Amino acid sequence: MTTPTRPIASLEGVASAGRALTLLSAFRKGDDAVSLAELTARTGLVKTTIMRLAISLEEHGYLVRLPDGSYRLGVELFRLGSVYQQSFRIEAHVMPALEKLVAATGESASLYVRSGNQRLCLYRADSPHTLRLHVRQGDLRPMDDSATAQVLRLFEDVAHRGETGVSLPLYTSGATDPHIASMAVPVFGPGESFAGALSLTGPVTRFDREAANRAARTVLTVAADLTRALGGTPHPSGQQS
Structure with a gap:
């Protein structure tokens, strides 16, 4: 009997999306750039998970990785904020x-x-x-x-x-x-x-x-x-x- 894999994959996708949202929500008012260590402390996620999520978020414009290894929010969030304000x-x-x-x-x-x-x-x-x-x-x-x-x-x-x-x-x-x-x-x-x-x-x-x-x-x-x-x-x- 074949073991169904779609529900498991679906759950994994939901968990990954949840962790990505947790990462974005870790940024606070007044933050310019936040170090990897600080993001780990704020989210409870391990550094490797944060780095993996950050790669995808960078590709879609939600995060920017700075030369010193810290992160700041990307312009896509500003765009979405503008859309929200207008609607x-x-x-x-x-x-x-x-x-x-x-x-x-x-x-x-x-x-x-x-x-x-x-x-x-x-x-x-x-x-x-x-x-x-x-x-x-x-x-x-x-x-x-x-x-x-x-x-x-x-x-x-x-x-x-x-x-x-x-x-x-x-x-x-x-x-x-x-x-x-x-x-x-x-x-x-x-x-x-x-x-x-x-x-x-x-x-x-x-x-x-x-x-x-x-x-x-x-x-x-x-x-x-x-x-x-x-x-x-x-x-x-x-x-x-």
């Missing part, structure tokens, strides 16, 4: 996150970015209640003392984010309008870029401090999940169990 639709990630917040809290959810001395509503999902703050995508609001505006000011400067010393999510009541309360947290993208402020708004008669406290964990979790979907690292406050 990436932020709306496909943001709107489900906003809709999830609305479903869980009953209040309106938005993603704001700063536009000069104002804040711009990029995306919006309205509360099912008739009593709500009526804001549309594309509307400009003042950079006031609301939770949303505070988050935009606090987290737009990468260099000073660690100095904010604030407890998230931020909550304010009556900052813009005496009848409106808001809650906001930051959302991040690749390379520590600040993607905007994820916010909930509602009438103070319904979205009071007690209601905000009940919604806080959900807001933090949704913000952390959205940040990961956008390729960022969640704020420590959002990495709760």
Whole structure:
């Protein structure tokens, strides 16, 4: 009886692809070139395996071997990154996150970015209640003392984010309008870029401090999940169990 070889070969191919991906994933932000010894330490792969994988990755433009024997990432990865950026639709990630917040809290959810001395509503999902703050995508609001505006000011400067010393999510009541309360947290993208402020708004008669406290964990979790979907690292406050 002939022993089937295709499944074994297939498994070996999958394992080889996995090791190649492990090798590429070993490169970190700030790396220029990485030595063979360091790649061995980071991946747990033996040097001979790394060298064998590197030959194939070099041939396809994913790695470059330097004269001193170290490695850096190749231009093919840059090309793929550009393709990904062009095909990436932020709306496909943001709107489900906003809709999830609305479903869980009953209040309106938005993603704001700063536009000069104002804040711009990029995306919006309205509360099912008739009593709500009526804001549309594309509307400009003042950079006031609301939770949303505070988050935009606090987290737009990468260099000073660690100095904010604030407890998230931020909550304010009556900052813009005496009848409106808001809650906001930051959302991040690749390379520590600040993607905007994820916010909930509602009438103070319904979205009071007690209601905000009940919604806080959900807001933090949704913000952390959205940040990961956008390729960022969640704020420590959002990495709760």
